[in-house]
Structure formats: C-alpha cells, structure tokens
Amino acid sequence: MLAAVHEGFVLNKSVARTALGGALLTKCMQKVLEKELESKGSKLMARHMFKRVPIPDFAQYETVVEANTNITASYDAWGLEQVAQDAKESLCKASDTTFNDQEGASMPYALYELPDGTELNIGPDRFRVTETLFSTARVSSFPGMDNDPLVLGRQLLSWPAMVKNAIDGCDGDVRREFWSSIVLTGGTSLTPNVRERLERELTALAPGGTKVKVNAPVNPTEKRFATWIGGSILSSLGSFQQMWMSKAEFEEHGAGLIHRKSP
16 A cells, blocks of 8 residues: 655545555465475475474474364465465565566575475575566466456556556645655565665656655564554544544444544
8 A cells, every 4th residue: 555645644645555565475475385386296285284293213204284174274275375475575585677587597596495394496486476566467477366366356556656656646846755755664665675676666767857765664673564653653642532433433424434533
C-alpha cells in the first residue's frame, strides 16, 4: 500500500494498492522450492509434517513423514508458507538493473537447507522472485501463479508504476517534493538492494532534472515495523483521541464512519 502525506495529512486521492508484495513473493518462492524438489523426486514439507529419527550406528538421521489426521489443510498450507518465507528472506536479492534470464544464468548460486535436511542450490530464481516487484509480467513465469487467489481479481502494479501514479495524481506544486522524499518500509524493504533498485527505476520515470530519493530506516527492526511504530505514536496523541470509534458507533454506522471522524 502507498499513500502520499503532505504536512501530516494523507492525500486520499494518492492512496494505491498492489498485490505485488511480501505475500506474493513468498508464494513465488514456494513454487521455486516445489519445482526444485520435484526434480529430486521429493516434496516440500513443513516442520510439523515429519520427524528426524537417528539411524543406529550411524551419525545420520532419517526423515520419517508424520501422518497426523488432526492437522487441517489450512495449517499445512501455513506451515509450507513459513518455510517459503524463510527461504525468501534468506536468499532473495534485487538485481541492479532489469533482470535478464540469459545473463542471470551466470549468477552465483546460494545453498539453502530445508527443515528436513534437504539442501538446495538456488541460482537465478532468487533474483527472479524479487523481480516481480518491478515487472508484473514476471508473476506468470512461476507455475500456477496466474490462478492464485493472491493474483486473481486483484490489481497488479509494479512498485515504480505505483509510486509514479500516486505522485502524478497529486497537485503539481508538491510533486517535486514527493519525488525527493519517498519512504520505503515493511518486511519486503529488508530485501538486499531493493531500495537502490527502486530509486534507479524511479529516476528513469521522473521528469527530467527531478531529484529522486528513496529513504529507508537503517535499523532493520524499525524498517520492518515502521508503520506500527507510527500508528502507536499517532494513537497516543491527544488530538487523536476524538477520532476513536466506539463499538456502539461501529455497530450503528459501520466502518464507513471512520472517513467522517478522521477525514
């Protein structure tokens, strides 16, 4: 989600959303892991789906699949998502320029060990996953993603396009200020080189002579939770107390009341 803020006020007409975010990148990485394991005749397993049993007289362990009928399909899906998310956060990186599959074939591989002990060498895919943030066409290169609920019926806008559209929708006299004060936060902003890549992409899209600056907190914790930190500060202000919506008000007027109490 993106919004332009001027003198402490959100410009509602600038608010934009895109399905290209951390959840979609995690799902793309899950597709990569599943494809790699399929080529090895194996499958992706969450931590609760197996146990490691020591082999007598050997300094090794055997992976035994756990058959637990009390585990729901949604919990299995969540467990697989956690594995894919860890792989994404450990491996993914943004390329300096538009990622080219042929040139990317020479990219260095990175070793990743799955919870069950299986080791995978992930190469260009760790750049291809992040490239979806800058190119919506990349999403369809991952098997099954075209029909995934994260994509179906949702708007797909690349990060550079979303920022440009938001700034272009603001008044002309403040656009230059916005181009030079873009703030990037959230878990996906922790991906190596993503801030630098976004700044380069936006520099190419900005009007000639416009200074483009993408800022991000240096502290990883602050970068990941900046939105929540800002929300906690806002909610503690005395001027914000009159904007709270009570349960009785919500039941009477619905969620739309928030736009009248906090325009």
